[in-house]
Amino acid sequence: MIVAERKPIDEIIEFMRDCKKILLVGCNECVTVCYAGGKKEVEILASALKMAFMKEGKELEVEEVTLERQCDHEYLEEIRKIIDEYDAVVSLACGVGVQFMAEKYFRTPVFPGVNTLFMGVTEERGVWAERCQGCGKCILGETAGICPVSRCAKRLLNGPCGGSTKGKCEINKELDCAWQLIIDRLKELGMLEDYEKLIPIKDWSTERAGGPRKVVREDLKQ
Amino acid sequence: MRLTYPDSIRIIRLPCTGKVDVILMMEAFRKGADGVYVVGCLEGECHYLTGNLRAKKKVEYTKKLLDEIGVGGERLEMYNIAASDGPRFAEVAKEMHEKIKALGPSPIRGALQNKEAA
Ligand code: SF4
Ligand code: SF4
Numbered sequence: 001m002i003v004a005e006r007k008p009i010d011e012i013i014e015f016m017r018d019c020k021k022i023l024l025v026g027c028n029e030c031v032t033v034c035y036a037g038g039k040k041e042v043e044i045l046a047s048a049l050k051m052a053f054m055k056e057g058k059e060l061e062v063e064e065v066t067l068e069r070q071c072d073h074e075y076l077e078e079i080r081k082i083i084d085e086y087d088a089v090v091s092l093a094c095g096v097g098v099q100f101m102a103e104k105y106f107r108t109p110v111f112p113g114v115n116t117l118f119m120g121v122t123e124e125r126g127v128w129a130e131r132c133q134g135c136g137k138c139i140l141g142e143t144a145g146i147c148p149v150s151r152c153a154k155r156l157l158n159g160p161c162g163g164s165t166k167g168k169c170e171i172n173k174e175l176d177c178a179w180q181l182i183i184d185r186l187k188e189l190g191m192l193e194d195y196e197k198l199i200p201i202k203d204w205s206t207e208r209a210g211g212p213r214k215v216v217r218e219d220l221k222q
Numbered sequence: 223m224r225l226t227y228p229d230s231i232r233i234i235r236l237p238c239t240g241k242v243d244v245i246l247m248m249e250a251f252r253k254g255a256d257g258v259y260v261v262g263c264l265e266g267e268c269h270y271l272t273g274n275l276r277a278k279k280k281v282e283y284t285k286k287l288l289d290e291i292g293v294g295g296e297r298l299e300m301y302n303i304a305a306s307d308g309p310r311f312a313e314v315a316k317e318m319h320e321k322i323k324a325l326g327p328s329p330i331r332g333a334l335q336n337k338e339a340a
Contacts, residue, residue, distance in 0.1 A: 009290045040245065044287070047248040052291040054252075054333035 001030040001121075002094040003128045004037060004114040006045070012090060013052055015111040019060065019087040023079065024049075024113070025101070026066035027093035034128050036114045037092025039066040045092070045113060070097025076104050083108055118150075136206025136213060142199055144185035149202075151178035157199040225308050227315035230322075239263075239300075240273025247284045251293055254331040257322035259299040261314070267304070274302060293328060296321075 016022055024042050032038030046062040053060035063086065067075040070093035083089070088109040091098040095116040102110040118130040133150045139157070140147055149155050153171045159179030163170025167180040186192045204210070236242060239262035250258045260281055262274035278300050285295030299318060303310045 009287070040243075043245045044248060047245060047252050048287055048291050051248075051252050051293055051330050055292055055329045057333060057336070059337075 001033050001119070002096070002116060003034045003118050003120045003130075004031050004094050004116045005034075006036055006041065006092075006114055007112065009045075009048055009052060012045070012111070012113055013049065015109075016060075016088050016090065021061040021063070021086050022049075023063050023065065023083065023086040023089045025070065025079065025089055025091045025093070026064070027070045027091075027097050028066055028068045031093055031097075031114060032066075033122065035126075037094075039064075041092060042066055045090075067093075069093075071100055073104070076101060080105075133207070135202075135204075136210075137203060139199065139202070142194070142197070144182045144189065144191070144194075146178055146182045146185060148178045148182065151176075151181070157202055225312040227312045228319040230319055231315055238268065238270050238273040239277035240268070240270055242277045242280060244280055244284050244287070247281070247298060248287065251288065251297070251328060251330055254328070254334045256328045256331060257297045257299075257318060257325070259301060259314070259318045261301050261303055261311070264302045264304050293330060294325070297325060297328060 024046050026032070026037050026039055026042035028038060031041075035041060042064045046064050049062055050060055063082075065079060067078060069075050070091060083105050084107075086108065088111060089101060089105065090111050090113045091101050092113040093101070094114065095112065098110060098112045119132045119134065120128050120130045123129050130150050132147055135149045139149070148157060148159060152159055153169055153175070154161055156179065159182075160177050161170075161179075164177040164180055167177055169175040169177045183192070183195060186195050206213075239260055242260050247258055247260075260277055262268070262277050265274060268274045281298060281300040285298050287295075288298060289295040299321075301314045301318075303314060
C-alpha cells in the first residue's frame with residue numbers, strides 16, 4: 001500500500017486561510033489502512049479544523065466525504081455535482097489522489113492533507129515500513145525476495161558494504177542491513193551459492209530517472 | 223457512602239474506556255467542554271484486557287492534537303481508578319474541576335458564546 005501521514009494542522013490551515021466552506025475528502029484504500037486519510041481521520045481533522053477556526057473567531061463549514069478511491073475516475077466523479085459549492089477541497093488521499101482530483105476539478109483549489117511517504121507494509125499495528133520504490137524492473141528474483149533498492153540505504157545491488165555491523169545498517173542501528181537479510185534468507189533456502197553471482201548494473205531508465213512513467217495496455221484501452 | 227463531586231462534571235458512560243475514540247474527545251471540546259477526563263479501570267484490570275491501555279494512547283494522541291490547534295492538551299486527562307474506589311473517584315473529580323477552573327474557559331466555549339450572543 002501507499003503509506004502517508006497527516007500534515008501538521010497549521011500547514012493545512014494555512015492553505016485555506018480565506019475559505020469559508022471546504023470539502024474534506026478521504027480515501028477508503030491505502031490511506032485508510034495506514035490511518036492517515038480514511039473516514040475516521042476525515043472526522044477528526046474536520047473537528048480540529050472547525051475548532052482552530054472558532055478559536056480565531058471565524059467559522060469554517062466542513063463537508064466530509066470518503067470515496068472508495070481517489071485514483072479512479074469512477075469514484076472521483078461522485079463529487080462532481082457538489083464540488084462547485086466549496087471554496088476548496090482538502091484531499092486526504094495520497095499524492096496520486098490529490099493530483100487526480102486537481103486534474104479533474106480544474107477550477108477548484110485542491111490541497112493535500114497528508115504527506116505521502118512510500119510503498120510499504122504494516123509491520124505491526126501502528127508501524128509501517130518501506131518495501132518497494134517502483135524501480136520498474138524488479139530484481140527480487142535474484143535477491144531472495146528482499147529488495148535492496150528500497151531497503152539498502154545505498155541501494156547496493158551487490159552488498160553489503162563495509163558499514164554493515166551485526167546485521168544492522170551503518171546509517172541507523174535500528175535498521176536491518178538489507179544485505180544481511182538477503183544472505184540470511186539465501187542460507188535458509190539453501191541457495192547461498194547465488195550470493196556469489198554478480199548482479200549486473202541496473203538499468204535505471206525504468207525508474208524515475210527515465211522521466212514520468214506510463215503503462216498502456218492496448219487490449220484494455222478503449 | 224455518600225460522596226459528592228463538583229456539579230460542573232457531566233458523566234458519559236461507556237462499557238469500557240477502550241470505546242473512547244479520538245473523535246469523541248475532540249467533539250466534546252468542539253461542543254464547548256472546558257476539560258475532559260477519561261476514567262478507566264486500573265491498568266492490568268481491564269475486563270477486556272487492554273481497553274484502558276488503548277484509551278491511554280488515544281488520550282495522548284488527542285492531547286497532541288489539542289495542542290496543535292491551540293485548545294491545549296492539558297485540558298484532557300486520563301485517570302485509572304478501581305471500580306470500587308468511590309472516594310478516589312470524588313477526589314479526582316475535584317482535582318480535575320480545580321485544574322480546569324485554574325485554566326479558565328476553553329477558547330472554543332468563548333467562541334460558541336460569542337456566536338450565541340451575536
Ligand atoms: S488515491 Fe492513493 S490512497 Fe487512495 S486508493 Fe488510490 S493510491 Fe491508494
Ligand atoms: S526491485 Fe524494484 S520493483 Fe522490486 S521491490 Fe525493489 S524497488 Fe520494487
